[in-house]
Amino acid sequence: MKLSDAINSMQFSPIRRFNPIAAEVEAQGTKIYKLNIGQPDIETPECFMDAIREYTNGTIAYQQSQGDSLLVDAIIDYFKRDYNVEYTEDQIITTNGGSEALTMTFRTILNENDEVIIPEPYYTNYNSFVKTAGGHVNPVKTSSEDGYQYARSGMLETALTAKTKAVVVINPNNPTGQVLADEEMEYIADFAEEHDLWIICDEVYREYVFDGLAPQTFASLDRVADRLIVIDSVSKRFSACGARIGFVACKNEEFMQGIMKLAQMRLCVSTVDQVGAAALFRLPKTYFDEVRQIYQSRRDAAYEEISKIPGVTCVKPKGAFYMTIDLPVDDAEEFLMFMLTEFSDNGETTMFAPAAGFYATEGLGKKEIRIAYVLKEEDMRRACQLIRLGVSAYKKKLELLNARIWRNQL
Numbered sequence: 001m002k003l004s005d006a007i008n009s010m011q012f013s014p015i016r017r018f019n020p021i022a023a024e025v026e027a028q029g030t031k032i033y034k035l036n037i038g039q040p041d042i043e044t045p046e047c048f049m050d051a052i053r054e055y056t057n058g059t060i061a062y063q064q065s066q067g068d069s070l071l072v073d074a075i076i077d078y079f080k081r082d083y084n085v086e087y088t089e090d091q092i093i094t095t096n097g098g099s100e101a102l103t104m105t106f107r108t109i110l111n112e113n114d115e116v117i118i119p120e121p122y123y124t125n126y127n128s129f130v131k132t133a134g135g136h137v138n139p140v141k142t143s144s145e146d147g148y149q150y151a152r153s154g155m156l157e158t159a160l161t162a163k164t165k166a167v168v169v170i171n172p173n174n175p176t177g178q179v180l181a182d183e184e185m186e187y188i189a190d191f192a193e194e195h196d197l198w199i200i201c202d203e204v205y206r207e208y209v210f211d212g213l214a215p216q217t218f219a220s221l222d223r224v225a226d227r228l229i230v231i232d233s234v235s236k237r238f239s240a241c242g243a244r245i246g247f248v249a250c251k252n253e254e255f256m257q258g259i260m261k262l263a264q265m266r267l268c269v270s271t272v273d274q275v276g277a278a279a280l281f282r283l284p285k286t287y288f289d290e291v292r293q294i295y296q297s298r299r300d301a302a303y304e305e306i307s308k309i310p311g312v313t314c315v316k317p318k319g320a321f322y323m324t325i326d327l328p329v330d331d332a333e334e335f336l337m338f339m340l341t342e343f344s345d346n347g348e349t350t351m352f353a354p355a356a357g358f359y360a361t362e363g364l365g366k367k368e369i370r371i372a373y374v375l376k377e378e379d380m381r382r383a384c385q386l387i388r389l390g391v392s393a394y395k396k397k398l399e400l401l402n403a404r405i406w407r408n409q410l
Contacts, residue, residue: 010128011357018336022351025340029347032340033383035371036353038174038321042239042291051279052272060271065263067094067247068274074281075232075247082285085219091251093259094269098204098233098246099125105229105248106133108258109198114165116200119150121324121358121365123174123202138164139360144313144326148176151184156191166198167191169218172205175358175370176324177299177317179209185216189224199224204233204246205320207288210296213318215288225251236321238280239291245269245277295321298373298380305384306371309391321373324355327391332356332369338397339390350386 022032066072072092079085095101102125110116112134118126120139130137138159142148150156156167169188172179180188192199201218209215219230233246250256302323303316311328329335332354339349355368371387373380 006131006134010131011124018340018351021337021340025349030344031348033348033350033375033379033386035373035375035380035383036351038236038372038374039241040236040239040321040374041376042294044240044243045238045280045283045287047279047283048238048240048243048276052276055272055275063268063271063274065093065260065266065268066090067092067269068271068278071245071274071278071281074278075249078281079217079219079249082215083217083220085217087219087249087251090253091249091256093248093256093263094274095246095248095263096266096269097235097244098202098231099129100266101231101233101246101248102126102129102200102202103132104259104262105200105231106130106135107262108255109229110135110165113163115159115161115163116166116168117156117159117164117197118168118170118360119148119155120360121148121175121355121368121370122168122170122360124357126168127360135165136163137360141361141364142176144315144324147315148173148178148324149184151180151187153187156188160195164195164197166200168200168202170202171216171218172209172317172319173322174205174320175322175353175355176315177320177322178315179213179318180216182216185218185221189218189221192224192227196227198227198229200229200231202231204231204236206232207237208292208295208321209319210292210299211318219249227252229255234277234280237288238277238283240277240280243270243273243277245273295373297377298375299323301377301381302371302373302384305381305388309388323371323373324358324368325371326368327387329367329391329394332365332367335390335394336369338394339387342397343390343393345386345389348382348386350383350390352387 072089075092076087079087106129110133114135115138116130116135117138119142140150140159142150207215230249235241306314313326317323353370355365355370359365
């Protein structure tokens with residue numbers, strides 16, 4: 001018996017696949033600062049559990065496939081209150097996290113061998129989301145040298161073919177922290193209109209932009225309302241990753257009818273988690289002001305320490321809580337294994353995500369890592385210091401190894 005070609009073509013997550021090794025190292029007594037997964041240590045707002053405790057229904061019954069009207073109404077109010085964007089109840093469908101929102105979206109719009117344009121590096125699970133729908137990712141190459149910019153004349157066009165169906169925008173970006181300017185959003189809108197493409201905008205980090213930038217949404221561009229699909233989630237916004245509540249928002253009636261078929265197929269999203277999520281969307285904008293400052297302080301601490309590594313290249317992120325770092329090493333995966341299995345400083349080491357898995361183009365990202373600055377400021381500073389110390393120790397190891405090989409060849 002054989003597995004499907006689709007499943008065999010998929011990769012394991014570069015974010016999670018080193019976890020078993022890390023668990024073994026921790027069992028031996030080494031402390032690991034885990035920067036590999038975007039799991040914030042900020043407490044979920046109390047209103048989430050308060051709402052669940054006040055849930056009085058004697059039976060936890062199925063919810064509507066579209067979602068609990070309590071949550072849908074809260075999302076509608078959130079967009080109107082914070083962004084002056086109007087959605088109606090039939091334009092929102094709740095999902096099991098942003099991941100299901102993306103999986104269902106691609107299943108709804110893609111035919112076999114259709115292509116999706118995504119600037120790279122990008123959140124690695126998009127590879128699987130697109131492949132399970134029978135499609136292919138067609139990447140747009142970006143680099144740290146130009147700040148991972150892609151929304152400029154001629155760049156998206158390099159990935160355009162007759163099979164292109166959609167362009168994906170992750171804003172703020174995971175893994176680079178890049179944030180689009182207003183004129184860049186307009187360029188993407190022009191590109192999509194000119195070539196009759198869907199715009200899939202992943203905005204799960206919408207509020208987390210720094211240095212005085214204002215949060216924004218593609219939904220503010222009325223002219224692309226018929227082709228815009230907004231992907232969202234409570235996971236990062238409210239530090240509620242385990243709640244697994246996301247949603248799709250779209251004003252295209254045909255698309256929403258199509259995605260409803262998939263929503264009904266999987267029945268519904270967790271009834272109780274939706275009750276808690278509704279309370280989260282009722283929080284005032286001031287909640288984000290405080291949390292945004294926490295992430296900016298963590299970013300600043302991490303960037304300051306990373307910048308001390310000789311030979312490093314790193315673009316200071318403008319949003320989200322990720323940083324992509326080009327290290328002076330030949331292979332980031334080998335360096336991670338060294339950090340986990342050979343290196344420690346006072347019984348401590350650091351874990352991160354090798355960045356090659358965030359690229360579709362073979363060979364790119366081999367020297368890069370992604371860190372998530374989701375730990376408190378002093379822990380972020382220490383974790384990045386350990387990366388600097390680790391790079392120095394790793395290079396010394398390679399120098400000794402190369403010297404030994406050279407002597408043996410004499």
